[in-house]
Amino acid sequence: MFKSFLIKYGEIGIKGKNRYIFEDALVKQIKHALKKVEGKFEVSKQQGRMYVEVLSEYDYEETIASLQKVFGIVGICPVVHVEDEGFDKLAESVVEYFKEAHPTLDMTFKVNARRARKNYPLDSMQINYSIGEKILQAFPNVKVDVHKPDILLNIEIREKIYIYSQVIPGAGGMPVGTNGKAMLLLSGGIDSPVAGYMVSKRGVKIDAVYFHAPPYTSERAKQKVVDLAKLVAVYSGPIHLHVINFTDIQLYIYEKCPHDELTIIMRRYMMKIAEHIAKETGSLALITGESIGQVASQTLQSLAATNEVCTMPVMRPVISFDKQDIVDIAQRINTFETSILPYEDCCTIFVAKHPVTKPNINIIKRSERNLEEKIEELVATALATDEVIICE
Amino acid sequence: MECYLDNSATTRCFDEVRDIVVSAMTADYGNPSSMHTKGVEAERYIKRAKETIAANMKVNEKELFFTSGGTESNNLAIIGSAMANMRAGKHLITSSIEHPSVLNAMKYLEEQGFRVTYLPVDKDGVILLEALREALCEETILVSVMYVNNEIGSVQPIGEIGTIIKEKNPNTLYHVDAIQAFGKYKIYPKKQNIDMLSVSGHKINGPKGVGICYIGEKVKIKPIMFGGGQQRGMRSGTENVPGAAGIGKAVEISYENLTEKIDRLYELKQYFVDAISKIEGVTINGKIGMESAPHIVSASFEQVRSEVLLHALESRGIYVSAGSACASNKPAVSSVLKAIGVKKELLDSTVRFSLSSETTKEELSYCIEELNNILPKLRLYKRQ
Numbered sequence: 001m002f003k004s005f006l007i008k009y010g011e012i013g014i015k016g017k018n019r020y021i022f023e024d025a026l027v028k029q030i031k032h033a034l035k036k037v038e039g040k041f042e043v044s045k046q047q048g049r050m051y052v053e054v055l056s057e058y059d060y061e062e063t064i065a066s067l068q069k070v071f072g073i074v075g076i077c078p079v080v081h082v083e084d085e086g087f088d089k090l091a092e093s094v095v096e097y098f099k100e101a102h103p104t105l106d107m108t109f110k111v112n113a114r115r116a117r118k119n120y121p122l123d124s125m126q127i128n129y130s131i132g133e134k135i136l137q138a139f140p141n142v143k144v145d146v147h148k149p150d151i152l153l154n155i156e157i158r159e160k161i162y163i164y165s166q167v168i169p170g171a172g173g174m175p176v177g178t179n180g181k182a183m184l185l186l187s188g189g190i191d192s193p194v195a196g197y198m199v200s201k202r203g204v205k206i207d208a209v210y211f212h213a214p215p216y217t218s219e220r221a222k223q224k225v226v227d228l229a230k231l232v233a234v235y236s237g238p239i240h241l242h243v244i245n246f247t248d249i250q251l252y253i254y255e256k257c258p259h260d261e262l263t264i265i266m267r268r269y270m271m272k273i274a275e276h277i278a279k280e281t282g283s284l285a286l287i288t289g290e291s292i293g294q295v296a297s298q299t300l301q302s303l304a305a306t307n308e309v310c311t312m313p314v315m316r317p318v319i320s321f322d323k324q325d326i327v328d329i330a331q332r333i334n335t336f337e338t339s340i341l342p343y344e345d346c347c348t349i350f351v352a353k354h355p356v357t358k359p360n361i362n363i364i365k366r367s368e369r370n371l372e373e374k375i376e377e378l379v380a381t382a383l384a385t386d387e388v389i390i391c392e
Numbered sequence: 393m394e395c396y397l398d399n400s401a402t403t404r405c406f407d408e409v410r411d412i413v414v415s416a417m418t419a420d421y422g423n424p425s426s427m428h429t430k431g432v433e434a435e436r437y438i439k440r441a442k443e444t445i446a447a448n449m450k451v452n453e454k455e456l457f458f459t460s461g462g463t464e465s466n467n468l469a470i471i472g473s474a475m476a477n478m479r480a481g482k483h484l485i486t487s488s489i490e491h492p493s494v495l496n497a498m499k500y501l502e503e504q505g506f507r508v509t510y511l512p513v514d515k516d517g518v519i520l521l522e523a524l525r526e527a528l529c530e531e532t533i534l535v536s537v538m539y540v541n542n543e544i545g546s547v548q549p550i551g552e553i554g555t556i557i558k559e560k561n562p563n564t565l566y567h568v569d570a571i572q573a574f575g576k577y578k579i580y581p582k583k584q585n586i587d588m589l590s591v592s593g594h595k596i597n598g599p600k601g602v603g604i605c606y607i608g609e610k611v612k613i614k615p616i617m618f619g620g621g622q623q624r625g626m627r628s629g630t631e632n633v634p635g636a637a638g639i640g641k642a643v644e645i646s647y648e649n650l651t652e653k654i655d656r657l658y659e660l661k662q663y664f665v666d667a668i669s670k671i672e673g674v675t676i677n678g679k680i681g682m683e684s685a686p687h688i689v690s691a692s693f694e695q696v697r698s699e700v701l702l703h704a705l706e707s708r709g710i711y712v713s714a715g716s717a718c719a720s721n722k723p724a725v726s727s728v729l730k731a732i733g734v735k736k737e738l739l740d741s742t743v744r745f746s747l748s749s750e751t752t753k754e755e756l757s758y759c760i761e762e763l764n765n766i767l768p769k770l771r772l773y774k775r776q
Binding site: 214215216217218219251254255350 | 699700701702703704706707772773
């Protein structure tokens with residue numbers, strides 16, 4: 001029944017002269033999202049509106065589901081096309097459409113006509129009240145409300161006539177690629193994929209880094225992270241995942257530093273390495289899934305100690321979320337099931353029974369002095385192990 | 393050097409097996425139920441496989457059924473016979489160290505109103521025969537026992553158990569899960585009072601997805617799969633011709649010079665056990681020597697987590713199994729190791745090495761050398 005989709009985008013509309021940058025990015029993301037959907041589509045900008053035109057047989061549910069994953073789309077309106085065969089015929093089609101699209105007939109409505117083709121014999125106002133009248137005649141339970149209608153029935157006079165009234169909510173946010181790139185520290189847990197998703201929603205392109213610690217973490221743990229990156233990529237577009245072999249650094253810290261500081265020191269080196277790769281690959285910020293107080297390494301003191309090693313902004317979108325809130329998003333974006341697969345990640349291997357919860361930065365730095373002899377060399381070696389996996 | 397010591401998980405397919413599987417899929421791809429020549433050709437593969445298997449097990453071809461593997465064979469034998477004989481009694485006996493495909497089938501039957509006795513085992517993983525004698529009663533319709541345990545390689549006195557069962561009640565059915573034992577022992581169901589026997593293809597260098605269920609001619613049993621009535625109604629579904637041909641070929645090759653192969657495996661195992669016993673902090677679980685299976689060694693390594701050892705060995709091309717799969721957020725401790733009384737601190741430090749007729753002494757010596765290299769390093773870094 002629906003032959004095209006009107007794409008509503010919110011914030012982009014208020015952008016000034018670079019509005020076209022945002023629109024072009026949105027067109028690109030929509031095209032990318034529809035690649036895997038059954039059917040042929042054309043995405044176009046026409047007179048300040050964006051349409052997805054359907055050119056073949058297609059799968060309606062699949063199309064909507066894909067469009068709902070594109071950041072920047074606020075609403076999706078499925079549109080019915082009718083040929084211009086005179087006003088009476090149009091009124092008939094509209095009544096027909098109304099019956100199908102809104103089977104519960106106890107509601108208020110308003111007709112909103114627009115003439116893109118000005119040579120149409122009736123003007124917008126005339127169309128509004130003539131069509132309104134026909135609907136009132138056809139459905140006695142329906143009332144007009146021009147201020148707060150339940151249904152806004154849009155009629156656009158173009159080459160053909162477009163009719164639409166439903167608005168299916170979109171993902172919101174901004175089109176990916178309009179706000180630079182950031183590096184996500186992806187661990188395999190529940191929080192970091194959610195963090196990546198949230199930042200990506202603001203139009204930021206995402207790369208990721210994962211710290212692999214063989215033989216303490218398995219090939220399956222790595223595969224799990226690749227799978228998670230792919231799930232986030234459904235929203236964010238392709239993710240370049242950097243896999244860094246972290247074992248030797250970890251063992252060296254284990255050897256040289258107090259055991260209860262192990263996790264903090266380890267995380268400081270993870271941040272350093274992530275920042276290094278971020279700089280080399282054009283990312284402007286780091287993203288982590290940290291949330292205040294969730295574990296010993298995420299107390300405010302620990303966060304401050306970890307943060308101290310880098311100069312880039314570190315974005316922590318779930319910082320004030322409760323675990324359950326994060327889980328809810330993880331379930332909605334379909335990363336939860338994968339996140340809870342039971343493979344050990346590198347943070348838990350040597351974790352102390354009682355790690356420090358209020359690390360003192362000066363004490364941490366003093367402990368790190370024990371690493372001076374070899375650590376730079378080990379970091380360089382770790383960076384050399386960088387394996388880039390493109391996840392899409 | 394690649395050194396595959398996980399043959400109890402699965403084995404490499406013999407080249408001859410691969411060849412016959414390919415020709416059954418590409419040249420003679422007919423449906424054995426078809427009336428035309430293509431069907432007849434396909435049927436011939438099944439016939440030939442059955443002949444080979446029947447001859448080697450000294451049973452009748454009619455008593456062999458192809459299944460989708462060990463799990464289905466165990467399910468068919470246990471559930472199928474329990475359902476068919478429930479009027480004679482609703483008591484079943486098995487051991488506490490069975491494979492999940494037996495234990496969970498038993499659990500299902502418990503839900504259906506059957507009573508199940510789980511026989512205890514001694515410290516070597518061998519069933520206490522006294523407990524079996526006590527458990528057997530008029531109501532007992534089925535005893536199911538695994539020949540060789542998959543985790544520790546303990547061997548049950550299959551013949552003796554058969555005698556005890558039949559002395560008590562000749563109508564009690566005796567099922568043997570021979571999935572780890574087939575091709576390592578000469579198994580003749582008819583001489584050992586075995587009524588039903590399960591075999592898996594991929595444990596004997598055959599293809600995955602195919603198994604054999606031997607069901608003695610006189611056994612009362614019902615199918616658990618319903619459909620077009622293939623395999624005389626016992627296992628509906630178009631026959632897995634490539635699988636059947638493959639397992640037939642694998643059985644044929646396994647039985648060539650079987651005695652010599654078994655002797656050689658025992659020699660290799662002894663060599664391996666002697667060498668790793670010399671390493672500090674290593675315990676071998678269960679019996680060694682001729683009283684244990686020729687191809688399985690279960691060893692516990694003090695102060696080393698089995699998963700870490702497994703990955704460290706893997707990075708050197710050596711493939712083994714963790715005796716007990718355990719991850720930090722989902723502890724799943726092996727019930728078999730627990731049942732034979734492995735110390736708590738060693739449960740998560742246990743690795744299984746399993747050999748095949750293709751394993752060489754060079755591979756084992758390489759593995760021993762690497763164990764000697766890796767273990768001291770791993771013991772330096774441990775969870776505190």
